[in-house]
Amino acid sequence: MAASRVPTRWISVADDEALAAAACERILRAAGKAIEARGQFLLVLTGGNTPKQVYVRMAKAQADWSRWHFYFGDERCLPVADAERNSRMVCEVWLDRVPVPREQIHPVPAEAGALAAASRYAERLRELGDFDLVLMGLGEDGHTASLFPGHDWGESATAPDVLAVFDSPKPPPERVSLSAARLGRTREMLFLVAGEGKQRAVAEWRRGALLPAAAVSPPAGVDVLVTPPLPNVSRRAS
Numbered sequence: 001m002a003a004s005r006v007p008t009r010w011i012s013v014a015d016d017e018a019l020a021a022a023a024c025e026r027i028l029r030a031a032g033k034a035i036e037a038r039g040q041f042l043l044v045l046t047g048g049n050t051p052k053q054v055y056v057r058m059a060k061a062q063a064d065w066s067r068w069h070f071y072f073g074d075e076r077c078l079p080v081a082d083a084e085r086n087s088r089m090v091c092e093v094w095l096d097r098v099p100v101p102r103e104q105i106h107p108v109p110a111e112a113g114a115l116a117a118a119s120r121y122a123e124r125l126r127e128l129g130d131f132d133l134v135l136m137g138l139g140e141d142g143h144t145a146s147l148f149p150g151h152d153w154g155e156s157a158t159a160p161d162v163l164a165v166f167d168s169p170k171p172p173p174e175r176v177s178l179s180a181a182r183l184g185r186t187r188e189m190l191f192l193v194a195g196e197g198k199q200r201a202v203a204e205w206r207r208g209a210l211l212p213a214a215a216v217s218p219p220a221g222v223d224v225l226v227t228p229p230l231p232n233v234s235r236r237a238s
Contacts, residue, residue, distance in 0.1 A: 026225075073145040
C-alpha cells in the first residue's frame with residue numbers, strides 16, 4: 001500500500017457551519033458543470049455526522065434534481081430501514097425532501113450481505129463511467145468509506161470496483177465499500193473533516209502516512225475542507 005501522490009489541497013474553514021456552507025457551494029458548482037457538459041451529475045455520498053449537516057442544507061437548495069444521480073461510497077450490512085444505514089440517513093434529511101426521481105437513487109443492497117451486495121453493486125456500476133464528484137469522510141483512525149487500516153483497500157488497477165468488508169473495527173463488522181481505485185475514478189473529490197478528534201489523522205495524512213484516505217487518488221487530486229483550521233493553511237472556503 002502506498003500513500004497518494006496526487007495533489008491534496010487543504011482548505012481550512014472556521015467552524016462546522018462554514019464547512020457545510022462551503023461544501024454545498026462546491027456540490028452545486030460541480031453539478032452545474034457536469035450538467036452543462038454531459039447532461040447529468042453523478043454524485044457519490046458518504047455517511048456520518050459532518051456530511052449530514054451538508055445534506056440538511058442541500059435539501060433547501062434550488063437545483064434541477066431530475067439530472068442528479070446518487071451513489072454511495074459504502075454501506076453497513078443492516079436492514080434497509082435500520083437507522084444506522086447511510087442511505088436511510090441521506091433520504092430522511094435530503095433525498096425524500098426534493099423531487100429527485102427514485103430510480104436515480106442507487107443505494108447499496110447491503111441487506112443482502114457483504115458478498116452478494118458487493119457483486120450486485122459492482123454490476124450496477126459496470127457500465128458507468130467516471131463519477132463527477134465523490135464526497136468522503138475521515139475517521140479518527142484514517143479510514144474513509146469502509147476502507148480501514150489493516151484491510152484491503154482495493155488500490156490496484158485490477159481491484160474490483162466494490163469490496164465486501166468483514167471484521168470491521170467499527171460495528172457492524174460486515175460492510176460494503178467502493179474500492180480506492182473505483183472511488184478515484186472521479187472528476188472531483190471532496191473530503192469533509194470536522195472535529196478535534198480527527199486532527200491526529202489529519203496530521204498523519206499531511207506527513208505522508210499510509211492511511212486509507214491517502215490511498216484514494218483521483219487524477220485531479222483531492223480537496224479537503226477541514227475544521228478546526230489548520231496551522232499554516234490560509235482560511236478559505238472556495
